[in-house]
Amino acid sequence: MPPRARAQDTAETLADKQREISISEFFTKNRHLLGFDSPAKALLTTIKEAVDNSLDACEEAGLAPQLLVEIRPEADTFKGLNLASLQDDGAEDGEDGAAKANGKTGGKSNGRNNGKNISRLAPAREERFRVIVEDNGPGIVAAQVPRIFGKLLYGSKFHSLRQSRGQQGIGISAAGMYGQLTTGKPVMVYTRTGPTKPARRVQLVLDLKKNEPVVISDDETVWEKDRGTRVEITLTGSYKRGQHSVDTYLEQTAIANPHLHLTYINPKGERRVYPNTTEELPVLAAEIKPHPYGVELGLLSRMLKDTECRTLNSFLKDEFCRVGPKTAEQILTTADLPERRNPKRLAQDDARRLLDAIALTRIPAPPTDCLSPIGDSLVMAGLRSGVAADFYTSVTRPAAVYRGNPFQVEVGLAYGGGQPADELARVMRFANRVPLLYQNSACAITKAVLTSNWRSYGLQQSKGALPSGPLVILVHIASVWVPFTSESKEAVAHYPEIIREFKLALQEVGRQLQRYLRRRQREKEANQKQNYIQKYIPHIGDALQEILSLDSPARENVITTLTDTLERSRKF
């Protein structure tokens, strides 16, 4: 069948259409991949990215973070429009050409129509907000401001193996890009790197075609802060309460970051302060080299090419963790490669032999000082500050490894108190101290909770469902590289090693809950018995007095003896 509306392509006409796509064009069209798929989610994602960056920066500089998060409603649109001219005269004059083209399809256009019965979909009016996030961090060197806020895939964390909230160098510039796309407003940044330095005020946009920042203004300014960064992004969004809201996100951020002092002003102007519950900053996580077991051929080849080491021996020892002289020697002997060979001159086949030899060599697991878990006592403190319950417990697992990356799992649990008894348990998910609110069902954490057997710990649970009861379960994974299921970092990918650790930790808190529930049950039964004793013994005394014609002291004696005996029996 001949084509309809246009000429057939050849290799040559197809070649003319080939074009490079910039990463900013790609994410503009696919912005749901970054967490900007709905106005409500866009507002949350913007705040989340800015808060992540502020917390990372404060901790890296050893400063106790004090953050301000503010959402200000902005003036509405439709200003200056000539509304008088509007007349719904039903003119659909643009349709002619297209309708004709469409008509040509004739009998083959099964199921098509000419567009007339398609429901009309004018863009919905959305609210505008200015999001402000301000920290007391180290500030940003002036030359870096444009690229940090105005270029996708630019950052300090991607190339290092260290636990941090940010990973990819996309988040905050994507938020700025979304604001720019929806409101046309530039990103505004205030930053100051110390009391002796001037503060700077930078306005910038992102060139969507080139993925490069365009600075609109850059001035010295007066700022009351000695040090810190303030970012303002204007965007269309939607402010809602509930499970997926900014409010919930900030609440959970305070729980997982007990060292954070947070002030939050919502669009209604209501101010809420979450004071820090500890003075102690988290242990600063160390950066590590890659572990040999986590490296693939492609990466190994590149490392061989990029290294400054002159010999294979030093390459193995310097570029990887856990490789000492003996391990290096063993790898090279197995691969049958000379120790002094220049790594840059290694042929592809030799690189493969090297990789195979690594797989055949026993190498210790990576070090774990690159991880900074919240810690048992602070998980409990966080839960206590956020959830009113009768029983709290927590577990920090030893570190484990997936694909060469160390990670560590913590679980906290709060039971009873004012929590609803007949609803499903609430699961709070965290990755490197960041709350995960969306894509709950795609997350390995949810899977681990669902597939744990909570009935054996004394809770109710339907098949394939969360346990039910007055219960909050907090799960945290800390890793040098958390594997997320998408760039928007909303769910942890299903690596078996990771799910196994989640389940082991859940089992531990489950057993502790079970002990608590049993103890409570025993106490309840004991109390009941005690009540029986106090209630019935006097009557038995009276009855015996009557039957045996005892005098009052004898009756009292009987009562005391009986009570003693029963109390003693109750204890066993």
Add this chain to the structure above:
Amino acid sequence: MPPRARAQDTAETLADKQREISISEFFTKNRHLLGFDSPAKALLTTIKEAVDNSLDACEEAGLAPQLLVEIRPEADTFKGLNLASLQDDGAEDGEDGAAKANGKTGGKSNGRNNGKNISRLAPAREERFRVIVEDNGPGIVAAQVPRIFGKLLYGSKFHSLRQSRGQQGIGISAAGMYGQLTTGKPVMVYTRTGPTKPARRVQLVLDLKKNEPVVISDDETVWEKDRGTRVEITLTGSYKRGQHSVDTYLEQTAIANPHLHLTYINPKGERRVYPNTTEELPVLAAEIKPHPYGVELGLLSRMLKDTECRTLNSFLKDEFCRVGPKTAEQILTTADLPERRNPKRLAQDDARRLLDAIALTRIPAPPTDCLSPIGDSLVMAGLRSGVAADFYTSVTRPAAVYRGNPFQVEVGLAYGGGQPADELARVMRFANRVPLLYQNSACAITKAVLTSNWRSYGLQQSKGALPSGPLVILVHIASVWVPFTSESKEAVAHYPEIIREFKLALQEVGRQLQRYLRRRQREKEANQKQNYIQKYIPHIGDALQEILSLDSPARENVITTLTDTLERSRKF
């Protein structure tokens, strides 16, 4: 608390660490985003991307596609290794330094360990395959080969609004990159653009740091084909049967592409041919301009800047679909902007006024000749060729629109036959004729099937579950831009407009199924009655003969009359 292992960062030290991240580095580290998260999925994704490209190219050139897909096992690794040197002497000499650093954390290292009890995780041995996909398409111009196969985000489809399988210019180069990362082997491409042109054979790899192709060899060669492209990628993978397998993917591809002639050779050397069930090529979908309602401020600003039109009036008419002279005039009057203003000189505020005016103007829905559904009869033919059933039906909905993008939904249903009666229905999901195999629960198609009420059509269905019965449901969405939930294009995003269309189509086939089931039920009952008549009437005749002492002809007469009467009553 002072940091442990390294100096605190300042704005200056942080600035030193900032770096640009190339898109290839990004996707190397995040390759699960592209569908390369497991060896089995990597094999499927590679074939899928190559087949998508071949089908798109053949159709665009008006050629009936004849494809060959072959998976060849490759020789194993561990060649040339000095295995004699291997001795598990338990030397963990590399651990010293790290263990010391770890020891320093002292009491604060709650839950940490020194790595000794971490379970060892050497990389698992994976199988290697060479994937070969060959087509009879238009071929690729020599100059384009390197970038098409060796550069991420390069392609012909991203910038056009037209229904095609490929969208983003990532897929095939990502597959080559994965092969290179896991086996070090370059991508091999054979291509020829016509019988008078020489065939070329190109070997290339991707520079992971720069996201640029590196050509290893490029020669003229002899090829028996007049025209076409053959790509060979060597990768580690895993070949499995079942729901998520290459076999299933190719089977469903044949169903949704009845014009495709496909030969498939699996790793065991078994050859299977799926002949085309129609000679007719799909209607070639037209490319459209963006619809004004689908454009946001950021995109509008860029269009204003990039346009070659000299006046706002011509800008509106030329750069958008469905805007004729009258609509353009109305928009500009509402925005209070002069028709002859140069679009390139429009200030930001004016652009916003323009956008607001668009929202206030009635504009017809986009044309739908940009869509190429499979069509009722071919959906049925496809189902017939792939599924043995008693009843087939299908529905093609009229086109609809989400965010300014036209789309169209088709649903097919096959019931009965050899299909298992007590299992859940099988749902086949397709987007632009490509089968979607993974992330079933994240997909809007699944959601629409789950939330439809199948009990009202005579099927069994538990709450929140798929209907059960001997049933296959095929759902296809065709669109100029299918919104997927991730780059790996495995699930359709939950736009309410799209889910609504899915549900309407499902209801239609549901009602047709209901009619069939009722008819079958009536026929069954009628047959039963018929059986009763044939079974019992002769006995009644015998009984009457005895009671009334009838002769044989009278008995026959009674039997005939009774049968007639009952037959007639049965029909009402």
